[in-house]
Amino acid sequence: MRKLLLFFLALTLVAACTKSNGPAPNAKKKLTIAVIPKGTTHEFWKSIHAGSIKAANELTAQGTEVEVIWKGPLREDDREQQIQVVEGFAAQGVSGIVLAPLDNRALVRPVSDAGRAGVPTVIIDSGLESDEFVSFVATDNRKGGTLAADRMGQLLNGKGKVLVLRYAEGSASTTEREEGFLSQIKEKFPGIELVSTNQYAGATRDTAKRASENLLNQFGDQVQGIFTPNESSTAGMLLALQDIGKAGKVSFVGFDSSQTFIDALNANQLHGIVVQNPFNMGYLGVRTMVESLQGKPVNKKIDTGVMLVTKDNMESPEVKALLHPPLDQYLK
Amino acid sequence: MNPSFIRVNLWLNRVGPVLGLLLVIGIFSLLMDTPSRFLSPNNLRIVLSQTVIVAIGAIGMTLIIISGGIDLAVGSTIALTGVITALAINAGLPPSVALLSGILVGGLVGVVNGLVITRLKVVPFIATLGMLGVGRGVAKWLANQQTVNIPGTWLNELLVMFPNPSWLLVAPGVWIAIVLAVLAAIVLRNTVFGRRVFALGSNEAAARACGIATDRLKVWIYGLAGLLFGLAGVMQMSRLRQGDPTVAAGAELDIIAAVVIGGGSLNGGEGSILGSMIGALIMAFLRNGCQQVGWPNYIQEIIIGAIIVIAVAIDRWRSARS
Numbered sequence A: 001m002r003k004l005l006l007f008f009l010a011l012t013l014v015a016a017c018t019k020s021n022g023p024a025p026n027a028k029k030k031l032t033i034a035v036i037p038k039g040t041t042h043e044f045w046k047s048i049h050a051g052s053i054k055a056a057n058e059l060t061a062q063g064t065e066v067e068v069i070w071k072g073p074l075r076e077d078d079r080e081q082q083i084q085v086v087e088g089f090a091a092q093g094v095s096g097i098v099l100a101p102l103d104n105r106a107l108v109r110p111v112s113d114a115g116r117a118g119v120p121t122v123i124i125d126s127g128l129e130s131d132e133f134v135s136f137v138a139t140d141n142r143k144g145g146t147l148a149a150d151r152m153g154q155l156l157n158g159k160g161k162v163l164v165l166r167y168a169e170g171s172a173s174t175t176e177r178e179e180g181f182l183s184q185i186k187e188k189f190p191g192i193e194l195v196s197t198n199q200y201a202g203a204t205r206d207t208a209k210r211a212s213e214n215l216l217n218q219f220g221d222q223v224q225g226i227f228t229p230n231e232s233s234t235a236g237m238l239l240a241l242q243d244i245g246k247a248g249k250v251s252f253v254g255f256d257s258s259q260t261f262i263d264a265l266n267a268n269q270l271h272g273i274v275v276q277n278p279f280n281m282g283y284l285g286v287r288t289m290v291e292s293l294q295g296k297p298v299n300k301k302i303d304t305g306v307m308l309v310t311k312d313n314m315e316s317p318e319v320k321a322l323l324h325p326p327l328d329q330y331l332k
Numbered sequence B: 001m002n003p004s005f006i007r008v009n010l011w012l013n014r015v016g017p018v019l020g021l022l023l024v025i026g027i028f029s030l031l032m033d034t035p036s037r038f039l040s041p042n043n044l045r046i047v048l049s050q051t052v053i054v055a056i057g058a059i060g061m062t063l064i065i066i067s068g069g070i071d072l073a074v075g076s077t078i079a080l081t082g083v084i085t086a087l088a089i090n091a092g093l094p095p096s097v098a099l100l101s102g103i104l105v106g107g108l109v110g111v112v113n114g115l116v117i118t119r120l121k122v123v124p125f126i127a128t129l130g131m132l133g134v135g136r137g138v139a140k141w142l143a144n145q146q147t148v149n150i151p152g153t154w155l156n157e158l159l160v161m162f163p164n165p166s167w168l169l170v171a172p173g174v175w176i177a178i179v180l181a182v183l184a185a186i187v188l189r190n191t192v193f194g195r196r197v198f199a200l201g202s203n204e205a206a207a208r209a210c211g212i213a214t215d216r217l218k219v220w221i222y223g224l225a226g227l228l229f230g231l232a233g234v235m236q237m238s239r240l241r242q243g244d245p246t247v248a249a250g251a252e253l254d255i256i257a258a259v260v261i262g263g264g265s266l267n268g269g270e271g272s273i274l275g276s277m278i279g280a281l282i283m284a285f286l287r288n289g290c291q292q293v294g295w296p297n298y299i300q301e302i303i304i305g306a307i308i309v310i311a312v313a314i315d316r317w318r319s320a321r322s
Helices: A002-020 A043-061 A079-092 A108-116 A141-155 A172-188 A205-219 A231-243 A259-266 A278-293 A317-323 B003-031 B041-066 B074-090 B095-119 B124-142 B172-190 B192-202 B204-209 B214-240 B251-261 B273-293 B297-321
Strands: A031-036 A066-070 A096-099 A121-124 A136-138 A160-166 A192-200 A225-227 A251-255 A272-276 A301-303 A306-309
Touching: A031 A043, A031 A079, A031 A278, A043 A066, A043 A278, A066 A278, A079 A096, A079 A108, A096 A108, A096 A278, A108 A121, A121 A278, A136 A278, A141 A172, A141 A225, A141 A251, A141 A272, A141 A306, A160 A172, A160 A205, A160 A231, A172 A192, A192 A205, A205 A231, A205 B041, A205 B214, A205 B273, A231 A251, A231 A259, A259 A272, A272 A317, A306 A317, B003 B273, B003 B297, B041 B074, B041 B172, B041 B192, B041 B214, B041 B251, B041 B273, B074 B095, B074 B124, B074 B214, B074 B251, B095 B124, B095 B214, B172 B192, B172 B214, B172 B273, B192 B204, B192 B214, B204 B214, B251 B273, B251 B297, B273 B297
Parallel strands: A031 A066, A031 A096, A096 A121, A121 A136, A136 A301, A160 A192, A160 A225, A225 A251, A251 A272
Antiparallel strands: A272 A306
16 A cells, blocks of 8 residues: 555656756746636636737747747636636746636635745736736726616616525625626615625536526516626626526626627627727737736736627627637637 | 334334425525525426536435445536537537437446456555546547537536426426436346345455355446436536536535435445435535525535534434334
């Protein structure tokens, strides 16, 4: 038994060593930037990936050779795994890290450890309760929530009952969207009543669909409006609404974009999505990191923009660029 | 021991989980502002659809647990077979072939588990723990680390709330689960195979001494259960309308909990399909009820945890007395 254990230990060590030999040595001018998303399955992250590669390509063309290493935890709520990824890159000695933290506190220590090891971090997408990073490149999430609330108020003419299905506990970006939505509704639309705002969709489409079904059974007949704060919660709610044939009968405002949502907008099942600019986020994240590595001053906070997309403005070139980022051009 | 006591005990065994389920439903109806909604046919449809994946998994798990084994790789198998079914559809295969390929891959995973356990003499806990990692990894690999979106086929309709045709009343997947549960119960109770599964779990040495080829039987059990896990994976894909390699992490724990709440014993030799189905329903109703009352998630987690322990404690207490 002990021998077996030793054998496995040896095996892991060998694996670890061979891994860390990978990038970074020789070619002294080449910058390796590790980009760590919250997950890799959502289309949102693919856009960030594409944007970061665009930045690397541009910088390389300008004479600063930059390589992007893309690695994230596959599940969107596995903090432990993400911490290990950050620690791994810090130990490996990449030039810099661009991180979308899964949690605004859990990732504070690994980021500050990395900084101490000489690896600076740019935070993207979601906030971190710390100031030991180079810059925070993200959507103004509160503003996104406010835009959604304005749309909801407009759809309901300022009165009715609204349900909010939150995303997950401890996720800073979505909490800000939810708060932005709630406070704007309370302030600007006193005629709108919020019937359920304390339930969470959870990390995946599956948990979101389950939560949506349960909530719709209880409140489905009385609500006129629904808000969900990210891609998976919006997708789960949309599936649940479609299943019970209620899609299109309630005013539904979601967040983030995907082909399913665009189809749903066209079919009047979704009446607005607040869309971030993840492509720009990945792009600016890597650019900011490189500029800082080159000793240029960078802003501590950079806004990457949000926009409300409805059926009416879907065809405008501005929105089209947002909804269909050139993924194929940069991925693979 | 007096026979009337045994009869009462048997009766309790059978009815215990049902009482538990009625208690859960009753308590939530009292807590709810609008109990009529919680008790409505629509909510029943929702809960049944949400239970199907755990229920089908629990049928397979009941077999395994009665035989004295365990399978920790169910969540991974569900993700893997869901991805494979989605990939098969995208490859242009007819949905029925995709469905079959998902189920068969599940069976294959089970057979591999059985062979590792019997040929390599690795205890089931470890063998399937290994498969938990391997299965999940292969799923992510095949799916290219992304979800696999599929075009609409009839496979997507397996777990819809309002089935077409409407005389089905509940989703087709619910009927599939019910039919499978009845079949499995009959096989367990009335066939030589079923008797052997119980014999294997009660006392493996004795079973072998009686001439049962225990190793071959184990491979059959894991393989058969694997087919069911594969079907659960197809159901999961149908619910999400995509193959998601990250889905169902930890589903094995829900499934094991369902079997255990339903009277299955991890020592083997005990368990019933009906009990496991009720166990699965208890957990689904708990989740559904907590959400509709508006309780936060943590309360729900605490309650489910407590119920598992209480159910098993009552079971131990009963068997200690008999």
